[in-house]
Amino acid sequence: MPGVTLKDVIKKYGETQVIHGVDLEINEGEFCVFVGPSGCGKSTLLRMIAGLEETTSGIINIADNDVTHEDPSQRGVAMVFQTYALYPHMTVGENMGFGLKMNGHPKAEIDAKVKEASRILKLDEYLNRKPKALSGGQRQRVAIGRAIVRDPDVFLFDEPLSNLDAELRVEMRVEIAHLHKEIGATMIYVTHDQVEAMTLADKIVVLRKGHIEQVGSPLHLYDDPDNKFVAGFIGSPAMNFVTGTMTDAGVEVPALSQTVPVTLTDRPSNGTQVTLGVRPQDMMVVDGGNLSVDLAEHLGGVSYIYLDAPSGERLVVEARENNRQSRGSNVGVSFDATKCMVFDAKTEQRIR
Amino acid sequence: MPGVTLKDVIKKYGETQVIHGVDLEINEGEFCVFVGPSGCGKSTLLRMIAGLEETTSGIINIADNDVTHEDPSQRGVAMVFQTYALYPHMTVGENMGFGLKMNGHPKAEIDAKVKEASRILKLDEYLNRKPKALSGGQRQRVAIGRAIVRDPDVFLFDEPLSNLDAELRVEMRVEIAHLHKEIGATMIYVTHDQVEAMTLADKIVVLRKGHIEQVGSPLHLYDDPDNKFVAGFIGSPAMNFVTGTMTDAGVEVPALSQTVPVTLTDRPSNGTQVTLGVRPQDMMVVDGGNLSVDLAEHLGGVSYIYLDAPSGERLVVEARENNRQSRGSNVGVSFDATKCMVFDAKTEQRIR
Amino acid sequence: MFPTPIEKRPRSAQITYQTLLPIALLMWLLPLIAVMMFSMRPLTDFTQGNYWGLPSSFEMFTNYGKVFFESDMPRYMWNSILITVPTVIGAVALSCMTGFALGIYRFNGNLLIFFMFIAGNFVPFQILMVPVRDLTVSAGLYDTKLGLVLFHIAFQTGFCTLFMRNFIRALPKELIEAARVEGVAEWRIFWFVVLPLMRPAIAALSVLIFTFIWNDYFWAIVLTQGPDAQPVTAGITSFNSQFVAQYHLMSAGSIVAALPPVLMFFLMQKHFIAGLTLGAVK
Amino acid sequence: MTDVTAPAVATPRSQRPKGWYKRNEIAVTPWLFLIPGILFFSVYVIIPIFQSFYVSLFEWNGLGDIAEQGEFVGMQNYAELVGDRNFEISLWNNLKWLLLYLLAIPAGLFIALFLNQTVVGIRLYKSLFFFPFVISQVVVGLVFSWFYLPNVGLLNVILQFFGFESVNFLGDPDVATYAIIAAGLWPQTAYAMILYLTGLNAVDPEQIEAARLDGAKGHKMLWYVILPQLRPATFIAFVVTIIGALRSFDLISIMTNGGPFGSTRVLSFYMFEKALSEYGFRMGYGSAIAVVLFLIMLVFIGYFLYSMWRDEREARH
Amino acid sequence: DGHSNLEGTLRIISDMSNPAPRAAMEGLAADFDEMHPNLTVELEIVDREAWKSQIRNALSANPPDVINWYAANRMRPYVDAGLFMDISDMYANGDLPGLEAVQGAMTLDGAQWGVPYTYYQWGIYYREDIFNELGLEEPETFEQEIANCQVIVDSGRACYAIGSKFLWTAGGWFDYLNMRTNGFDFHMELATGQASWMDDRVRETFANWRTLIDMGAFIEDHQTYSWQEALPFVVNGEATAYLIGNFAVPHLREAGLTDDQIDFYQFPMIADVPMGEDAPTDTFHIASGAQNVDAARAFLQYVTSAEVQTEINGPDALGQLPVNANSSVADDEFLQQGFEMLSQNASGGIAQFFDRDFPAEMASAGMEGLQEFMVFPDNLDDILERLEATRERVYE
Numbered sequence A, B: 001m002p003g004v005t006l007k008d009v010i011k012k013y014g015e016t017q018v019i020h021g022v023d024l025e026i027n028e029g030e031f032c033v034f035v036g037p038s039g040c041g042k043s044t045l046l047r048m049i050a051g052l053e054e055t056t057s058g059i060i061n062i063a064d065n066d067v068t069h070e071d072p073s074q075r076g077v078a079m080v081f082q083t084y085a086l087y088p089h090m091t092v093g094e095n096m097g098f099g100l101k102m103n104g105h106p107k108a109e110i111d112a113k114v115k116e117a118s119r120i121l122k123l124d125e126y127l128n129r130k131p132k133a134l135s136g137g138q139r140q141r142v143a144i145g146r147a148i149v150r151d152p153d154v155f156l157f158d159e160p161l162s163n164l165d166a167e168l169r170v171e172m173r174v175e176i177a178h179l180h181k182e183i184g185a186t187m188i189y190v191t192h193d194q195v196e197a198m199t200l201a202d203k204i205v206v207l208r209k210g211h212i213e214q215v216g217s218p219l220h221l222y223d224d225p226d227n228k229f230v231a232g233f234i235g236s237p238a239m240n241f242v243t244g245t246m247t248d249a250g251v252e253v254p255a256l257s258q259t260v261p262v263t264l265t266d267r268p269s270n271g272t273q274v275t276l277g278v279r280p281q282d283m284m285v286v287d288g289g290n291l292s293v294d295l296a297e298h299l300g301g302v303s304y305i306y307l308d309a310p311s312g313e314r315l316v317v318e319a320r321e322n323n324r325q326s327r328g329s330n331v332g333v334s335f336d337a338t339k340c341m342v343f344d345a346k347t348e349q350r351i352r
Numbered sequence C: 001m002f003p004t005p006i007e008k009r010p011r012s013a014q015i016t017y018q019t020l021l022p023i024a025l026l027m028w029l030l031p032l033i034a035v036m037m038f039s040m041r042p043l044t045d046f047t048q049g050n051y052w053g054l055p056s057s058f059e060m061f062t063n064y065g066k067v068f069f070e071s072d073m074p075r076y077m078w079n080s081i082l083i084t085v086p087t088v089i090g091a092v093a094l095s096c097m098t099g100f101a102l103g104i105y106r107f108n109g110n111l112l113i114f115f116m117f118i119a120g121n122f123v124p125f126q127i128l129m130v131p132v133r134d135l136t137v138s139a140g141l142y143d144t145k146l147g148l149v150l151f152h153i154a155f156q157t158g159f160c161t162l163f164m165r166n167f168i169r170a171l172p173k174e175l176i177e178a179a180r181v182e183g184v185a186e187w188r189i190f191w192f193v194v195l196p197l198m199r200p201a202i203a204a205l206s207v208l209i210f211t212f213i214w215n216d217y218f219w220a221i222v223l224t225q226g227p228d229a230q231p232v233t234a235g236i237t238s239f240n241s242q243f244v245a246q247y248h249l250m251s252a253g254s255i256v257a258a259l260p261p262v263l264m265f266f267l268m269q270k271h272f273i274a275g276l277t278l279g280a281v282k
Numbered sequence D: 001m002t003d004v005t006a007p008a009v010a011t012p013r014s015q016r017p018k019g020w021y022k023r024n025e026i027a028v029t030p031w032l033f034l035i036p037g038i039l040f041f042s043v044y045v046i047i048p049i050f051q052s053f054y055v056s057l058f059e060w061n062g063l064g065d066i067a068e069q070g071e072f073v074g075m076q077n078y079a080e081l082v083g084d085r086n087f088e089i090s091l092w093n094n095l096k097w098l099l100l101y102l103l104a105i106p107a108g109l110f111i112a113l114f115l116n117q118t119v120v121g122i123r124l125y126k127s128l129f130f131f132p133f134v135i136s137q138v139v140v141g142l143v144f145s146w147f148y149l150p151n152v153g154l155l156n157v158i159l160q161f162f163g164f165e166s167v168n169f170l171g172d173p174d175v176a177t178y179a180i181i182a183a184g185l186w187p188q189t190a191y192a193m194i195l196y197l198t199g200l201n202a203v204d205p206e207q208i209e210a211a212r213l214d215g216a217k218g219h220k221m222l223w224y225v226i227l228p229q230l231r232p233a234t235f236i237a238f239v240v241t242i243i244g245a246l247r248s249f250d251l252i253s254i255m256t257n258g259g260p261f262g263s264t265r266v267l268s269f270y271m272f273e274k275a276l277s278e279y280g281f282r283m284g285y286g287s288a289i290a291v292v293l294f295l296i297m298l299v300f301i302g303y304f305l306y307s308m309w310r311d312e313r314e315a316r317h
Numbered sequence E: 001d002g003h004s005n006l007e008g009t010l011r012i013i014s015d016m017s018n019p020a021p022r023a024a025m026e027g028l029a030a031d032f033d034e035m036h037p038n039l040t041v042e043l044e045i046v047d048r049e050a051w052k053s054q055i056r057n058a059l060s061a062n063p064p065d066v067i068n069w070y071a072a073n074r075m076r077p078y079v080d081a082g083l084f085m086d087i088s089d090m091y092a093n094g095d096l097p098g099l100e101a102v103q104g105a106m107t108l109d110g111a112q113w114g115v116p117y118t119y120y121q122w123g124i125y126y127r128e129d130i131f132n133e134l135g136l137e138e139p140e141t142f143e144q145e146i147a148n149c150q151v152i153v154d155s156g157r158a159c160y161a162i163g164s165k166f167l168w169t170a171g172g173w174f175d176y177l178n179m180r181t182n183g184f185d186f187h188m189e190l191a192t193g194q195a196s197w198m199d200d201r202v203r204e205t206f207a208n209w210r211t212l213i214d215m216g217a218f219i220e221d222h223q224t225y226s227w228q229e230a231l232p233f234v235v236n237g238e239a240t241a242y243l244i245g246n247f248a249v250p251h252l253r254e255a256g257l258t259d260d261q262i263d264f265y266q267f268p269m270i271a272d273v274p275m276g277e278d279a280p281t282d283t284f285h286i287a288s289g290a291q292n293v294d295a296a297r298a299f300l301q302y303v304t305s306a307e308v309q310t311e312i313n314g315p316d317a318l319g320q321l322p323v324n325a326n327s328s329v330a331d332d333e334f335l336q337q338g339f340e341m342l343s344q345n346a347s348g349g350i351a352q353f354f355d356r357d358f359p360a361e362m363a364s365a366g367m368e369g370l371q372e373f374m375v376f377p378d379n380l381d382d383i384l385e386r387l388e389a390t391r392e393r394v395y396e
């Protein structure tokens, strides 16, 4: 099967192991996003696929070839770096054509491919500029163009948008989505931006400390996370967590002074400490209750209301209406018990 | 009237004029935010108020004194810089007390003030550390502490949070809001982050190319922008704009193949070219229509659906439900005509 | 990293590299090693033509003892110190000030003055020789350490200003603005804010200037004579005429003269290199 | 707004009367800081440059006052230079120095590439390779003149070991200049090496990785990716090498004293010889040589200043 | 006498930096200091080579009272610039008894500008033992010299050591060859610019020199060595003789040669002209800016007095010839021979030395040409043209 396959891939720097036996299959044409907190090994894994880091053990297949010990340039991959890594002394056109030139392609062919890429990326008028004379978004496009020109099996992106400002980031995100639709190549994309991950991915890989926590489609991870880490990581604002105890009636949550009647297949015994998770979008502020309003942020279309529970826990509620809760007033929250998730307080695994 | 008043303030660098006669009143205790695209003169204006840039002409009053030609230190302002500008060779405590010490305040008084500020900002345990040993958020707090210690009439902030990562930014934003509530001083705050502006400001000043476009409370600007620029700038995702023509029935919008029955007090004559604006939050996707779905981004709680009109115009619709429109399918949009805004196509001024 | 890190190359390449390194070093330092060997031989080796064979006896202590106790070498060394140290202090102090003025303030002629310092710094010494010598002579400073020191301070100020100004330029200007908003007087900004931040630059410059001045020969012979004021570079020539053709002593003397800057380099390597590259590259 | 007197009481901090210095602090301070530096520099560097021009218009033996003892001869010294064979030799030798000294740049690059590894002890190796630069040129000169000694010098011993004739490197007018330049290249190469080592450190590793993905290897990588990024280092190496070449004096003075029969003179040495050496009493003539040297250097200074100015201008935008 | 009440400080700069002269000078200063309780003598000894270029600076600002220098034309620039004090009155008053004979060397423009304190003969110092081994005699004519040399060359040695790196040793050869070929007077005409370098007589001198060069008489690579660096060739027997001043003798002795192994002969006769000799005179001068003129004059009298002359020129001091007619020449093989040679056999006249008789610029260009000639004799025409051009400019 083409695409990219990792089998028990391990990476050690000297004594410290940073990737702990990762198994992963990425199908041909799939857009796969690695997310995870800083330092979890996203870049390392990506660079191992690119061949820029040696693989300590395990096997990496690209398009059904074992490339574990291949040269980067032989793997059929192209990479787009966070800092763009454009050659500052070459024009945009030269930057894009450089790889082909190094591999001895004739000039006419290079020109044609650069033309084609610059058309796709709307870079035609900048072909003769140096990177210095481009804006951040344009530079990023050139970096992508450089990848396209080489016509690789797999595109690798390492946080390609994190150096752009918010507006441009949105724009480029859409462009990358288009690009993927248009050329249909396999793409692996590292980001720590939730929105990017959710909007771009066919498949999200959540990493933590060199381990894969969960793999799945964005909505799958959003709707059905395997554990508290994934649940908290996916979704913005982050899911609210409150501690609770299993009782017959459901989960008793002191912070909310209520017992939430959850239905679980695999119900733990009463008295088990659990964590209840509810997304801010699934909550509503209601009058009267034991939570005090700390702050309300109004963003026009949507408001975030920060609530303090007497237990010291903090909740965020997303409200559509511009209803103004004054600071310090006491409120409660209502939510649909079926939208709640329950996690084991110790193992942090989801209890379904 | 205390607070800050600018009268016909102009700034030229040599021949190029960057601030074009700005008039502005900021009341005592108000939280005023300057927003605008990069290079519009936000920082320049702020630095003129601080006295770090000379004022070419016009008058700046702070607390009813004409300070136009005063030294920065004489204006009763304190400034928090984007880069924090902490003195790296001094401890946190020394950083905060430096200004007082240099101006000959007795040591006991300095200590007391530093103590007080560090209490407010929860910096007590870091007082003896050097800035290098602090996290970004802590550094920012120290910078604010340095401002507090001097007990200024006016706090000036130049993009104080832009060097922090997303999570911390949210946190610090909340803290600044708290701070303002607590000490109640006048604050002027520059940012290009919409959310900061919307959530923090009592009064937003939208600048463009050295001119003030509109001044008002966040929701006022959101609900009732004066012109297309402000309407497009405030709100995220940005307002959708489509061109249209005035007819008897309302605005005829070719892109949507419909005529929107707007009610305008100051109705322009038929045939006038106008721009119709509708916020993504105010639209809904409906089946059947002449718009084709380009892309749908699903963020869990909310989805953004990008639509292409035959005219080449582009619309974004925010949808709450995770309804999946497949790419390329033809859809229409529905919206409440009363939520639409109409702008003159030429002057870009709002037509009410 | 370029070239490819050797640890990523095959074992054979690693071994070749590891063996090549010392050989290359040996060849590179060959002339110096030769001199070191000279300095340990007895005189008879040379008179008997035994320049490169095994020394007939190991005379390192005798030879270096002679250098230290039977010549003016220690005096020359002391002179060098008395010339070098004040110059370093003076040039660094002056250039901290000029660098501050040029790096922080915007005023008419800023760039012009800055360029004057740079241009002066690159001028061939020779064009200064006659007038500076006359000036020194007529100020009664000829053949005094002070005369040399004053000139060196002035001349090095050019380079140091280039260095300091660029360094200060790279400091965040918000630091200064923050201090101004707080009402700190300008000279206090220099003293309390800028100067402490310049410590690495000061260290780098000091080491660099130390070596420059210690190694100066041209001005030493133009502005001084005799063991009262001459530094070791100039002293070595008269040392050599005292011990002419006695290679063992001449070598020992040369090594002694070269030692302080070498030590300085080894102790302050980081600063030294920072000085060379920052001053120049920035 | 109420009356104007009230605020003065309300906010005493802004209405304090200030002295002249206080009011003009920002404008005056830089000059106060500049005065000592400018004073020193003018007296010892700037003014002497012009004085040298002035002296070059005189015939003067350097004894006594130029106004009394000197004789104004206008451009005659310069006219004489045109026909002076020794001047011509010096000029040619300077040219040789200029060109050959530049070899320090590729040589330094080569060594830097060789040493840019992270094996154990490489730091020590690097500093030992840098050694020659720290040593005084006087000592370098001595060391090399012994290295070059006819018959018994190490170099000749090595040559003879390989069956070559012994060469009198410093005694042969055709070879001597090159031998001195070689000695000068020793420290200069070390200098270039350091510049390149730091330059290599600053090369963006992601660009190297990008180039590796692009399939650039070895010399292609060097040529297309690394060298262009080392441009600042190359530029500085170029500037300091040129200046070093034009200033070359110590080595010549120590190694050959200009000989044999003046064949290793360069302008800076010839100038010294004419003006201040044992038999040199022609201050005016010497100054004229210095002026010529200065004019040559001015080309490079101009180039350097121009590129600095360009950088400054760019930095501002 | 009246000197005992000298007071203040007497500052002397001396260039006697080689070990033996240095000791002599230090002794001299100490003695003088002791003689005058109220006077402090400050002595600064500077490198002899360096002094040649540094003297002008020393005289310009804050000049010392007494300095060392050389006689004849070498004084010219300082006399012209008024930096040396005119002490003609001392000679006229008879303050300097016994110096009448050497007064000439101190005279420029009809006045005297200093006193000599030592002089020494030049001549050929040779390895007596090797001469004996080869069965050679001290030559008296140039033919004999050449014949000797041929034998030496055939034995695998060079005839003459010379270190011409600092040029002046070649000047010695030219002085002798020219004085022997063309006579003292012509040599002086050349030195004073009256004779042309293009003169055929000059060529003749060079032709004689070339004979020696072509037969391999001189050691190789001499242009690389200083005069001291060439000494080992004699010491090691690689060269048998050295045309040099008497100051070389202590060095040879120190290197281990005994007086049995070295000997001295006068440069042999070439043409039938009176024999001129080089006998450079080293001098003391009072700077015109001297602060303590009384003490300086007293010091000059002191150094030139017969007893002091005897003492400082003795074999354990300078080991050279005293300038005072009333002092005695030390009991030293070489000094005695030299004194005899200069007083009996120098009928042509006594020259100072190439670089002291020729004006500075001429001397410098000249010696450079001489060195070149010794390495590339074929360049003679070119060299002479150059020297002639220099002559035309220098003496204009």
Ligand SMILES: Nc1ncnc2c1ncn2[C@@H]1O[C@H](COP(=O)(O)OP(=O)(O)OP(=O)(O)O)[C@@H](O)[C@H]1O
Binding pocket: A013, A016, A018, A036, A037, A038, A039, A040, A041, A042, A043, A044, A045, A192
């Ligand atoms: N050369 C190295 N030597 C040792 N440890 C390393 C090296 N490079 C990376 N690491 C470690 O490997 C782990 C994974 O790093 P990696 O850069 O892959 O993280 P990441 O997920 O990309 O983080 P980020 O979001 O900050 O980019 C980190 O703990 C890091 O400290």
Ligand SMILES: Nc1ncnc2c1ncn2[C@@H]1O[C@H](COP(=O)(O)OP(=O)(O)OP(=O)(O)O)[C@@H](O)[C@H]1O
Binding pocket: B013, B016, B018, B036, B037, B038, B039, B040, B041, B042, B043, B044, B045, B192
């Ligand atoms: N020293 C200067 N000389 C000339 N023009 C300047 C100078 N400083 C700023 N400008 C110009 O003034 C305009 C306003 O700059 P300013 O820094 O105030 O923008 P800004 O709104 O703060 O932008 P940003 O969001 O990027 O910080 C810009 O066009 C800028 O180029």
Ligand SMILES: [Mg+2]
Binding pocket: A042, A043, A044
């Ligand atoms: Mg990473």
Ligand SMILES: [Mg+2]
Binding pocket: B042, B043, B044
């Ligand atoms: Mg700004």
